[in-house]
Amino acid sequence: MAVMSSAVMEVLDTSVVNVSLPHIAGSLSSSVEExxxxxxxxxxxxxxxxxxxxxxxxxxxxxxxxxxxxxxxTLSSVLCGLAPNLPALIFFRVLQGITGGGLQPLSxxxxxxxxxxxxxxKAMAFWGMxxxxxxxxxxxxxxxxxxxxxxxxxxxxxxxxxxxxxxxxYLFIHDPHYIxxxxxxxxxxxxxxxxxxxxxxxxxxxxxxxxxxxxSDLIRVLAAMALVFLAAFVIRELTxxxxxxxxxLLQSRTFATGIALVTVxxxxxxxxxxxxxxxxxxxxxxxxxxxxxxxxxxxxxxxLCMPLVGYLLGKGWDERRMLAFGFGTxxxxxxxxxxMTLQSGTWDIFWYQITxxxxxxxxxxxxxxxxxxxxxxxxxxxxxxxxxxSL
Numbered sequence: 001m002a003v004m005s006s007a008v009m010e011v012l013d014t015s016v017v018n019v020s021l022p023h024i025a026g027s028l029s030s031s032v033e034e035x036x037x038x039x040x041x042x043x044x045x046x047x048x049x050x051x052x053x054x055x056x057x058x059x060x061x062x063x064x065x066x067x068x069x070x071x072x073x074t075l076s077s078v079l080c081g082l083a084p085n086l087p088a089l090i091f092f093r094v095l096q097g098i099t100g101g102g103l104q105p106l107s108x109x110x111x112x113x114x115x116x117x118x119x120x121x122k123a124m125a126f127w128g129m130x131x132x133x134x135x136x137x138x139x140x141x142x143x144x145x146x147x148x149x150x151x152x153x154x155x156x157x158x159x160x161x162x163x164x165x166x167x168x169x170y171l172f173i174h175d176p177h178y179i180x181x182x183x184x185x186x187x188x189x190x191x192x193x194x195x196x197x198x199x200x201x202x203x204x205x206x207x208x209x210x211x212x213x214x215x216s217d218l219i220r221v222l223a224a225m226a227l228v229f230l231a232a233f234v235i236r237e238l239t240x241x242x243x244x245x246x247x248x249l250l251q252s253r254t255f256a257t258g259i260a261l262v263t264v265x266x267x268x269x270x271x272x273x274x275x276x277x278x279x280x281x282x283x284x285x286x287x288x289x290x291x292x293x294x295x296x297x298x299x300x301x302x303x304l305c306m307p308l309v310g311y312l313l314g315k316g317w318d319e320r321r322m323l324a325f326g327f328g329t330x331x332x333x334x335x336x337x338x339x340m341t342l343q344s345g346t347w348d349i350f351w352y353q354i355t356x357x358x359x360x361x362x363x364x365x366x367x368x369x370x371x372x373x374x375x376x377x378x379x380x381x382x383x384x385x386x387x388x389x390s391l
Contacts, residue, residue: 001168002165002168002169002171002172002173003066003106003107003108003110003111003127003169003173004107004126004127005161005164005165005168006066006069006070006073006103006107006162006165006169007103007104007106007107007108007127008161009073009103009158009161009162009165010073010100010101010103010104011104011138012138012141013077013096013100013138013154013155013158016138016141016142016145016154017038017039017042017142017154019138019142019143019146019277019281019291019292019295020142020143020145020146020151020154021035021036021038021039021278022035022281022282023146023150023151024038024086024089024151027150027151028083028085028086028089029086030086032282033210034086035086036206037086037090038086038089038090038093039206040202040203040206040207041090041091041093041094041097042093042094042096042097043097043202043206044094044097044198044199044202044203044206045093045094045095045096045097045098045101046097046100046101047101047198047199047201047202048098048101048194048195048198048199049097049098049101049102050101050102050105051194051198051244051245052191052194052244052245053065053101053102053105053106054105054109054244054245054246055243055244055245056102057102057106057109061175062106062109062110062173062175063169063173063174063175065102065106066103066106066169066173067166067169067170068099069099069100069101069102069103069106070099070103070162070165070166070169071099071162071166072095072098072099073096073099073100073103073158073162074158074159074162074163074166076092076093076095076096076099077096077155077156077158077159077162078155078156078159079092079095080092080093080096080155081152081153081154081155081156082152107127108127108368110173111123111124111127112372122310122311122313122314124310124364124365124368124369125306125307125309125310125313125365126306126310140292140293140295140296140299141157141292142154142292143277143287143289143290143291143292143293143295144289144292145157146289147287147289148289187236187237187240187242187243187244189236190233190236190237190240190243190244190245191244193229193230193232193233193236194229194230194233194244194245196225196229197225197226197228197229197230197232197233198226198230200222200223200225200226200229201222201226201230203222204219204222204223204226207219233245234247254370254371255371255372258367258370258371258372259371261323261367261371262367262371264327265363265364265367272334272337272356276295276337276349277291277292277295279340280294280295280349283342284342284344294346294349294350294353295353296353297349297350297353297354297357298353298354298356298357298360299357300354300357301353301354301355301356301357301358301360301361302357302358302360302361303357304357304358304361305357305358305361305362306361306365308361309322309361309362309365309366310365313365313366313369319366319367319369319370320366320370322362322366323362323363323366323367323370325359325362326359326360326361326362326363326366327359327363328359329355329356329358329359329362330355330356330359330360330363331359332355332359333352333353333355333356333359334356336348336351336352336355337352340352
């Protein structure tokens with residue numbers, strides 16, 4: 001509960017803002033396109049901080065890092081709610097992304113160490129129920145809060161959860177014996193290359209559609225920056241004595257395959273989380289609360305099936321077959337999404353999302369247990385970081 005509360009808070013905040021974008025734009029006298037920087041800035045900051053979470057945990061200590069980022073995330077959430085204009089909100093969202101980016105991999109690393117191999121499936125099912133269901137249920141909560149109160153309360157709700165999480169972490173989380181706190185050197189050159197490369201890549205992917213992709217000078221410059229700095233970063237991390245990212249973990253075929261599948265899962269999960277609520281509001285003309293309600297069936301399907309997945313894993317079911325079923329089911333849902341039009345009704349959306357939610361339940365937990373299986377315990381922090389970078 002200590003690590004799950006912090007991770008769910010961060011994941012929920014990633015999606016709960018999506019449905020509030022039109023209201024944020026109107027309140028701060030900006031266009032919806034300009035307001036999307038509220039999402040972009042958060043994701044860019046996440047993308048920069050995620051790869052170095054394992055290194056930071058070893059350098060500062062996992063418990064200390066968890067308490068620091070939960071405190072920072074809670075305070076930056078308050079600042080986001082108090083933001084007087086769009087530039088200030090974007091800046092505070094960057095702070096929120098920097099502090100929140102490490103919560104998911106850190107919480108997963110703690111669970112993988114605390115539970116023995118036979119219990120990992122059940123633990124990951126319980127944890128995954130929150131991690132996968134939170135971004136799906138987020139639009140429902142965000143829509144209700146936005147329509148009933150104000151978009152600012154989307155950020156204020158993090159305060160009680162953050163205080164609870166901080167208390168639980170202080171009481172129950174302890175560093176494992178192999179954490180070498182303060183003994184690693186800071187690779188500032190590598191960190192700089194990573195920040196520039198990941199920042200350029202994320203902005204390029206987020207704004208490419210609006211800028212006509214490579215027909216834009218900005219997109220071409222960002223693509224060149226991403227290629228040069230990320231290539232230089234990989235080369236440096238393979239040769240430096242204390243790398244902040246352990247690329248050699250990819251020598252394990254199981255781990256490398258799992259990371260590739262997680263990348264696919266990220267497209268499946270998060271691609272629709274951003275687009276579907278906007279489609280409902282801007283094209284179908286629904287209110288934020290209505291769009292949120294009809295975004296929730298995915299979370300219902302996931303929540304109902306996660307305990308079943310944990311039970312089946314505990315009984316020794318083949319994770320590979322469960323993955324095949326999950327990808328197939330989620331693929332059917334996206335085939336349905338691709339045929340939606342302005343004449344699509346609520347029940348069309350309902351069944352597609354239920355199907356996707358069931359598929360997600362059969363994907364996340366087996367994929368986690370398979371991917372982390374061959375990883376040594378002292379490398380768990382670096383491995384979970386790679387898992388969420390791909391996601």
